[in-house]
Amino acid sequence: MHTRREHLAAIVTILPSIILLGIFVYGFIANSIYMSTTDWGQTAAMSLDPQIESVGLDNYRDLFTGFLNVRFRQDLVNMFFFTLLFVGLSLLVGLVLATIIDQLFWGETFFRTVFLYPMSLSMVVTGTIWRWILQPRGGINVLPTLIGLPPGKFLWLSSRDQRLVFDWSHLLHYACWVLLVVLAISAYSQWRQGKKGRLAWHLVICGVLAGLIASRVLTRLRLLPYPEMHGFNDALWGVVIAAVWQMSGYTMALYLAGLRTIPRELREAARVDGGSELQIYRYVDLPLLKPITASAIVILGHIALKIFDLIFAISSPDHYPTSMPAVTMFLKAFRGNELAVGSAIGVILFFIVSLLIVPYLIVSFRREE
Amino acid sequence: MKRFCLLTAAFCVVLVATLAVAAAAAPQGELEIFSWWAGDEGPALEALIALYEAKYPEVTVINATVTGGAGVHAKAVLKTRMLGGDPPDSFQVHAGQELIGTWVVAQRMEDLTWLFQEEGWFEVFPEDLLALISTDEGIWSVPVNIHRSNVMYYIPENLKKWGVEPPKTWDEFLAIAPSLQEQGVIPLSLGENWTAIHLWESVALSYLGPDKYDDLWEGKLSWTSPEVVGVWELFGRILEYTNPDAPSLSWQQATDMVVAGQAAFNIMGDWASGYMSVTLGVKPEEGYGWAPSPGTEGVFMALSDSFGLPVGCPNRENTIAWLKTIGSKEGQDTFNPLKGSISPRIDSDLSKYDVYLQSAARDYQSNRIVGSLAHGTVANERFMNDFATVMDIFLANKDPQAAAYAAQAVAIQSGLVK
Numbered sequence: 001m002h003t004r005r006e007h008l009a010a011i012v013t014i015l016p017s018i019i020l021l022g023i024f025v026y027g028f029i030a031n032s033i034y035m036s037t038t039d040w041g042q043t044a045a046m047s048l049d050p051q052i053e054s055v056g057l058d059n060y061r062d063l064f065t066g067f068l069n070v071r072f073r074q075d076l077v078n079m080f081f082f083t084l085l086f087v088g089l090s091l092l093v094g095l096v097l098a099t100i101i102d103q104l105f106w107g108e109t110f111f112r113t114v115f116l117y118p119m120s121l122s123m124v125v126t127g128t129i130w131r132w133i134l135q136p137r138g139g140i141n142v143l144p145t146l147i148g149l150p151p152g153k154f155l156w157l158s159s160r161d162q163r164l165v166f167d168w169s170h171l172l173h174y175a176c177w178v179l180l181v182v183l184a185i186s187a188y189s190q191w192r193q194g195k196k197g198r199l200a201w202h203l204v205i206c207g208v209l210a211g212l213i214a215s216r217v218l219t220r221l222r223l224l225p226y227p228e229m230h231g232f233n234d235a236l237w238g239v240v241i242a243a244v245w246q247m248s249g250y251t252m253a254l255y256l257a258g259l260r261t262i263p264r265e266l267r268e269a270a271r272v273d274g275g276s277e278l279q280i281y282r283y284v285d286l287p288l289l290k291p292i293t294a295s296a297i298v299i300l301g302h303i304a305l306k307i308f309d310l311i312f313a314i315s316s317p318d319h320y321p322t323s324m325p326a327v328t329m330f331l332k333a334f335r336g337n338e339l340a341v342g343s344a345i346g347v348i349l350f351f352i353v354s355l356l357i358v359p360y361l362i363v364s365f366r367r368e369e
Numbered sequence: 370m371k372r373f374c375l376l377t378a379a380f381c382v383v384l385v386a387t388l389a390v391a392a393a394a395a396p397q398g399e400l401e402i403f404s405w406w407a408g409d410e411g412p413a414l415e416a417l418i419a420l421y422e423a424k425y426p427e428v429t430v431i432n433a434t435v436t437g438g439a440g441v442h443a444k445a446v447l448k449t450r451m452l453g454g455d456p457p458d459s460f461q462v463h464a465g466q467e468l469i470g471t472w473v474v475a476q477r478m479e480d481l482t483w484l485f486q487e488e489g490w491f492e493v494f495p496e497d498l499l500a501l502i503s504t505d506e507g508i509w510s511v512p513v514n515i516h517r518s519n520v521m522y523y524i525p526e527n528l529k530k531w532g533v534e535p536p537k538t539w540d541e542f543l544a545i546a547p548s549l550q551e552q553g554v555i556p557l558s559l560g561e562n563w564t565a566i567h568l569w570e571s572v573a574l575s576y577l578g579p580d581k582y583d584d585l586w587e588g589k590l591s592w593t594s595p596e597v598v599g600v601w602e603l604f605g606r607i608l609e610y611t612n613p614d615a616p617s618l619s620w621q622q623a624t625d626m627v628v629a630g631q632a633a634f635n636i637m638g639d640w641a642s643g644y645m646s647v648t649l650g651v652k653p654e655e656g657y658g659w660a661p662s663p664g665t666e667g668v669f670m671a672l673s674d675s676f677g678l679p680v681g682c683p684n685r686e687n688t689i690a691w692l693k694t695i696g697s698k699e700g701q702d703t704f705n706p707l708k709g710s711i712s713p714r715i716d717s718d719l720s721k722y723d724v725y726l727q728s729a730a731r732d733y734q735s736n737r738i739v740g741s742l743a744h745g746t747v748a749n750e751r752f753m754n755d756f757a758t759v760m761d762i763f764l765a766n767k768d769p770q771a772a773a774y775a776a777q778a779v780a781i782q783s784g785l786v787k
Contacts, residue, residue, distance in 0.1 A: 041751075043784055046451060047475035068778055071758045136614035158616035160765050235616075317441070318562035318757040319616045320765070334445035336754030337471060 029350065032343045036060070041338035059344040065223055072345065073168055075325045077230040082240060082324070083304035089244045090300055091293060094251025099281070101252070102259045112256065115249040123246070127313025130242035131157070134314075156238035157315050157322060165231035169224040176218055180209040235321035242314055247303070251296050258292040259285065298360045302353050325349055397427035400687040402676075404461035405443035407436040409648075413707035417513075420703050421694045428687050433457060439563075451477060456679035458688045463745030464502045464512045464675035466586075470749025470784075472677070473509050479678040480507030484689065490696060493714040497738035498671065501746055510675035511696040514710035517639045517729050518741040519571045519662040519670040527630050528658075535634070538664045539575060539603060542634075546610040549633050556610035558632035560623035565608075565615070566760050567743040568636050572607060573600045575664025579737050586740070586747040588786045592777035601769035608767070616764075625649075628657070636662045638672070638744070642725040643709025653725045661732075669736040672744035673713060752783035 036059055038052045063069045101111050118126065133139040134156035141152035166174055187202035212218060262285060270280045308326035315322040317331060325345055333342025400421075406414040411434075418430050435443035440461075447460055456477070462468045472478050485491055485508055491499070494512070502510060523535055531552055536542035546556035559565060574582045577596055584590035590597065612618070612632065624641050626632040628649055635641070642659070645651045653659075661668070676695060682688055694700045701712035706721045711730045719727050740746030745753065756779055763772040780786040 043470075044475040046448060046471055046477060048452075048454060048477070050475070068755060068758065068775065068782070070762065131617070134617070136617060155614055155617070158614050160616075316561035316563075316616065318761055320758075320761045321616075330445070331754055334448055335441060336751045337448075338751060338754075 032346050032350075035340055036344035036347045038340050040340040041336075041342075045337040045339060055340075059341050060348070063341070063344060063348070070228060071320060071323065072325065072328055073228070074230050074320055075323050075328050078233065078236060078322065079305060079307075079324050081232045082236055082243075082307065083301060085236070085240045086243045086247075086304045087297055087300045089240065090248045090251050091296060093244060093248035094253075094296070095255050095289075097248065097252040098255035098259060101256060112253065115252050117249065118246045119250045121246065123307075123309040124313045126242055126246045127310045130238065130245070131314045134238045134241075155235070157235050158319070159234040160321055161234045162229070162231035163234070165229050168228040168230050169222040169226070170219055171223055172221060173213070173218040176209055176213055180206060180213070183209070233321035235315075235319075239310065239314060239322050243304070243307070243310060246310075247300060251300070254292050254296050255289060258289045262288050294360070298356060301356045305353050305356070306349065396425050396684075396687040396690045398684055398687060399429050399431060400459075400684055400691055401431040401433055401457045402459055402461075402691070403433045403435075403443070403447060403457035405435055405437075405440040406461065407434045409643075410708055413704050416707055417695060417700060417704045420700055421691060424694060425687070425690055428690070451679070454681075456682050458682045458684050459676045459678065459691055461674055461676060462510065464510050464673040465740050465746035466749045467745030467753075468502075468510055468675065468677060469504055470751070472679075473504060473506075477680050478509050479680055481509060481511065481678060481692070482507050484511075484692060484696075488693060488696060493698075493716050495713075495715060495734075495738060498673070498713060501671070501738070501740045502673070502675065510677035511692045512673040512675040512713040513695045513701065514674050514705050514708055515713045515733060516672050516710050516744070517669055517732070518567065518672055518744065519574060519665045519668065520637065520639050520641070521660050521662045522624065522627055522635045522637060522641055522645070523633060523658050523660075524627060524630065524656070525658040528633065531633065533633065535658065535660045536663045537660075537666065539572065539607065542663050543606060543610075550610065554630075555612045555626065555632040556634065557607065558618075558623040558626040558635045559608075559611040559615040560618040560620045561616055562757055562761055562764075563743055564620050564623060564637070565764060566756065567638065567741075568607070569600075569604055569760065570670065570742045571636050571662040571665060572604045573597075573742075574668060574670060574739065575662065576600045576603055579668050579739050582739055586742075586785070588780075591786070592780050593773050597776075598769050598773045601763065601772045605763075605767045605769060608764070621648075638741075639725065639729055640709055646723065646725070647709070653723060659725065659728075667736055669732050669738050670741050671733070671738050672741040672746050748785060749783055752779055752785050755779040755783065 037054055037056055039055045039058075040050060040052045042051070044050060063072050097111075097115055101108055101115075104111070135141070136153075136155050136158065140156070141154065143152070145151050183202055183206050187199055187206060190199040190202060266284055266288075267280055270284050275283070306326055307324050308330065311317075311322055311324050311327050317323075317327055326349065329342050329345040329349070332338045332345065402414075402418065404414060414432070414434075418432060422428070422430055435446045437443075443461070447457070450456065451472075462472070468478070485494075490511075498512065498515075499508065502508060502512060521535065528535065531549060531554060533545045533549065536545060542556070549556045557568075559568060573585070576599060577585065577590075581590055581596060585592070585597065612623075612626065615623070618626075620637055620641070621644060623632075623635055624637060624644060627635045628645060628651060639659075642653065642657075645657050646653055651657050676692060678685070678688055678692065695704070698712075698714055698716060698718070701714055702718050702721050705712050705717075706723070706726070709726070711717070711722065711726050711733055715734050717730065719730055722730065742748055742753070742756070748756070756776065759772055759775045759779060762775065763769075777786070
C-alpha cells in the first residue's frame with residue numbers, strides 16, 4: 001500500500017523532470033510545428049520582432065514539389081538508401097563477428113574490445129579519419145600499388161554516378177510497389193505460421209495495391225509537371241562504410257550478449273535430436289536473437305535517419321550526393337535564414353523517426369503489461 | 370525644501386554628466402568580440418586586441434571565437450544569440466550584403482556614417498568599397514581587411530617545363546588546356562562546392578565585364594539573359610579541364626595540387642598566398658607566380674571582413690573605441706600583415722607587407738573594385754545558400770539553361786531581383 005505521503009513524494013521528485021521535458025522537448029516540438037506553418041525567413045528574418053505570417057502547409061508542399069527544393073528530395077532518397085544499407089550491414093557484420101567471437105576459445109575480451117572501440121569515437125572523428133582514408137588520391141585507392149597493381153579509380157565520396165534512378169513525380173507509384181512487396185512478404189510469413197484470418201486481410205490489401213498499379217492511375221497522378229530523376233548515389237558507399245565501421249561493434253556486443261542468454265539446454269536438446277551445428281545456429285540461435293535485432297534496428301535506424309555530424313565531417317555541406325535532410329535543415333535555417341523551412345524539414349524528420357520508434361514503444365509497452 | 374530638491378537634482382545632473390564624460394574619455398568595463406578567427410588567423414586578431422588593450426587598459430576584452438566550417442558555425446551561434454536579444458559588443462561579418470541582407474534589413478545595426486565622418490575615413494577608403502558596404506540609409510560596418518578573390522596561381526618553373534604561358538583570357542586557357550592534359554597535367558585544380566562558386570564569379574566577371582557584373586547584383590541584368598547563360602556555358606567548358614575528385618578536396622588540397630605539379634593553375638582568393646608562403650614554405654615570385662584570373666586584368670574582386678555596431682550592445686562606448694582602433698592606419702597595419710590580407714585604407718604602410726601583398730595593394734589602389742559573390746559581398750545569405758544548390762545541380766548535369774532559370778528563381782525568392 002502506498003500512503004498519500006509517498007504519492008506526494010513521488011510526484012514532487014518527478015515534477016522537475018516533467019516540467020523540463022515539457023518545456024524543452026514537447027514545448028519546442030510544438031513550437032517547431034507552429035513555426036513550420038509560417039513564412040519566417042523573409043527579408044527581415046533576424047529582427048527582434050520578426051513579421052511572421054501563417055502560410056498553412058505551403059512550406060511542406062514546396063519541399064515535396066517546389067522547383068528549388070530538389071535538394072531536399074534527393075536528401076530523402078539518400079537517407080532512405082543510407083538507412084537501409086547502414087542498418088542492414090551493421091546487423092550483418094555485427095552478427096558475423098558475434099558468432100565468430102562466440103566460438104573462440106581465447107582472446108574473446110580482446111577482440112570484443114577491439115571491435116567495440118570505434119563506437120567510443122565521436123562521429124566527427126570517424127568522419128575526419130574516413131575522409132582521409134577515402135581520398136581519391138590517397139588512402140584506400142593507392143593500396144593496390146603496394147603489390148604492383150594500378151591505383152584504384154573509384155571516387156568514394158565525390159562520385160556523381162547514380163543507380164536505381166527513378167522519377168520523383170511517380171513517387172506514389174513506387175511507394176505502392178514497396179508497400180506491395182512488404183505486404184507480400186508479411187503475407188507469406190502469416191501463411192507459414194498458419195494465421196488464416198490475417199493472411200486473408202493481407203491478400204485483400206495486396207490485391208487492391210496490385211490493382212492500383214495495374215490501372216496506371218498512379219503514374220498519371222504526377223507530383224511534378226516535369227520529370228525529376230533521383231537515385232542511389234555511388235558516393236554514399238563511403239559514408240556507409242564509415243558508419244558501419246563505427247557501429248557494427250555495437251551490434252556485435254548486442255548479439256554477443258544475446259547469444260550468451262540462450263540456455264545451454266536448448267542447444268543440447270537440439271544436439272540430442274541429431275541437429276548439426278549449422279542447423280542449431282539456424283533454428284535455435286537465430287530465432288532467439290530476433291528481439292535483439294528488433295531493438296538494434298530501432299537504435300541504429302534513428303541514428304541513420306538523423307545523421308548530421310558524420311556527413312558534415314566526411315564530406316562538404318553542399319555536396320548533394322552525400323547530403324541528408326538534417327544537413328539541409330541546418331543550412332536552410334542558420335545559413336539561409338529560412339527558419340520556417342528549416343522547421344518544416346525538422347518536423348518531417350520527427351515524423352519519420354516516430355514511424356520507427358512509436359511501434360517499438362507500443363510493442364514494448366504491451367509486453368510489460 | 371524645494372531649493373534642496375533643486376540642488377540635489379542639479380548635483381545629480383552634474384554627477385551623471387561627469388561620469389558620462391569620464392566614460393567617454395576612458396572606456397572601461399568589458400568588450401566582447403565575436404569572430405571565427407582562430408588557428409592560423411588567431412594571431413592577427415590577438416595582435417589587434419593587444420593594440421586595443423594598450424590604448425584602453427581599463428577595458429577587459431573577451432575574445433569569443435566559434436571555429437569551424439569557415440564561419441558557418443559562428444554565424445549559426447551568432448544568429449541564436451541575436452534572436453535571443455543578447456548581441457555581442459561587435460561581431461565579425463563579411464562586409465556588404467551578408468551584413469546588410471541579414472542584419473541591416475532587420476534593423477539590428479547602427480548607422481556608422483558619423484564615425485566615418487569623424488575619423489576622416491571617407492578620404493582613406495575607396496569609393497567603390499564604400500558603395501559595396503553601404504545602403505541609401507547609411508554605412509554599416511568598418512572593414513578591417515581586404516582579400517582579393519580573382520587571383521590565378523601557378524608555379525612558373527612547371528609552366529616552363531610544360532611549355533605554356535599564364536593565360537590572359539579564358540579562350541587562351543581553353544587553347545592551352547588540351548596540351549596540358551596530354552602531358553598528364555590537370556589544367557585547373559578545383560575543390561569542394563564553394564570553390565566552384567569562387568571560380569564561377571571570376572568567370573562571370575571576365576565574361577560580363579565589371580559593369581554588367583555589377584548590374585547582375587543590382588537586379589538590372591536578368592539571370593536568364595543570353596549573357597548570363599553564356600557565363601554558365603563557358604564555365605561548363607572550363608570544368609571539363611578540372612579534376613574529377615574536386616568535391617572531396619578542400620581549397621588547400623586544390624592548391625597543393627598546383628604546388629606538387631599535378632595541376633597547372635588554381636583560382637583562389639589570396640589567402641592561398643599566405644598558405645603557400647607560410648604553411649608550405651614556397652617563396653612568392655621565385656616559387657609561385659600569380660596573375661589576375663583570366664580576363665579580369667584591371668579589376669579587383671574584393672571581399673572584406675568587418676565589424677559593426679549592433680543595436681543594444683552592452684558596451685557601446687567600448688565598441689566605438691574598438692571600431693576606431695580597427696579602422697585606424699595603425700590597427701590595420703598591425704592586423705593585415707599577420708592575416709595575409711591588405712588594408713582597405715589607401716594610405717597603408719606597404720613596407721610592412723610581403724611581395725605578394727604589395728602587388729595586391731597596388732592593384733587595389735588603382736583598379737576598379739567589384740564585390741565577391743562566394744564571400745558575401747554582393748548577395749544576401751539566402752541567395753548564397755540556394756546558389757550553392759544551383760551550383761551543385763550544374764556540376765552534376767552541366768545544363769546552362771537550367772542553371773540560369775534556377776538562379777533566376779533563387780534571385781527572385783531572395784529578393785535580389787524585385
